[in-house]
Structure formats: C-alpha cells, structure tokens
Amino acid sequence: MTAxxxxxxxxxxxxxxxxxxxxGVAMAxxxxxxxxxxxxxxxxxxGDISLAEGFIDGDTLExxxxxSAFSLRTGKPLNLPAYEPVPVFAVVIDGDDVIIDPAVKVEL
Incomplete structure (x- = not known):
C-alpha cells in the first residue's frame, strides 16, 4: 500500500x-x-455501518x-454500544491534495 x-x-x-x-480500505x-x-x-x-453516513460534532463522528460516537483523533468510542476503536489514518495536505496512506495508522 502506498499513500x-x-x-x-x-x-x-x-x-x-x-x-x-x-x-481496499474503507475510510471516512x-x-x-x-x-x-x-x-x-x-x-x-x-454494527458494521458506514460511519461516513453519520453526524459530525466537533472532533467526533457519531x-x-x-x-456510538468515535473520536476523530484517536478512533476510540466515546460511548456505548461500541467498545472497540476504529483505525485512524495519517493525513497529509499538499496544496489542495488530501493524501492518505492506509498502511500508516496513527497510534495514540
């Protein structure tokens, strides 16, 4: 995988x-x-649901x-029913380009 x-x-x-x-990695x-x-x-x-269809509130995606709300910074769930985090990927902005490498996960 590459950026x-x-x-x-x-x-x-x-x-x-x-x-x-x-x-092959789906991301919001x-x-x-x-x-x-x-x-x-x-x-x-x-619940195996697309988070991209959810709601943004500050730095959370519900x-x-x-x-269940997830931290956009850490991927950790902030409330039940979810208790497992989602991966967070490093983002690079180069001019007007949003560049992401799905192999580079942010570890916090």
Missing part, C-alpha cells in the same frame, strides 16, 4: 464525512470545524444507526 491522493481539500465540506476506499474523511482533516475507518465497530 494516495483521495480528493481535493476543496472537495470536502466542513463538518461532513465522505467515504473513500484506498487500497472529515473536514472538521477547525479546518483539520481526519481519516478514520469507515465501519462502526458495533454512527447514525445506534449513536
């Missing part, structure tokens, strides 16, 4: 998640209200189906 351009920064809407697949990419871009695993660890 790939997934989209233009200008393609992302603030406080919205977009699903991308990079080298979010431009938060502070202008930071985050990439986390797209599948809720509780699963629309059962309400």
């Amino acid at each position: 790939q351009r997934v989209c233009a920064l200008s393609d992302l809407e603030q406080d919205a998640a977009v699903r991308f697949e990079v080298d 990419v979010v431009l938060d209200s502070n202008g930071e871009v985050h990439a986390i695993g797209d599948t809720c660890t509780h 699963c629309w189906a059962h309400g």
Whole structure:
C-alpha cells in the first residue's frame, strides 16, 4: 500500500464525512470545524455501518444507526454500544491534495 491522493481539500465540506476506499480500505474523511482533516475507518465497530453516513460534532463522528460516537483523533468510542476503536489514518495536505496512506495508522 502506498499513500494516495483521495480528493481535493476543496472537495470536502466542513463538518461532513465522505467515504473513500484506498487500497481496499474503507475510510471516512472529515473536514472538521477547525479546518483539520481526519481519516478514520469507515465501519462502526458495533454494527458494521458506514460511519461516513453519520453526524459530525466537533472532533467526533457519531454512527447514525445506534449513536456510538468515535473520536476523530484517536478512533476510540466515546460511548456505548461500541467498545472497540476504529483505525485512524495519517493525513497529509499538499496544496489542495488530501493524501492518505492506509498502511500508516496513527497510534495514540
């Protein structure tokens, strides 16, 4: 796996998640209200639901189906019913390009 351009920064809407697949890895990419871009695993660890269809609140992404919220920074669930974290991927912004390598996970 190698780093790939997934989209233009200008393609992302603030406080919205977009699903991308990079080298077979599904991820939710979010431009938060502070202008930071985050990439986390797209599948809720509780219900096998796409997190990109969820709701952004600050630096959390909430699963629309059962309400589990995940930290965009750590991937850790912040409430039940999920108790397993989702992976967090390193994001590089190069000009207007959002570049993500699914093999580079952020460990916190």
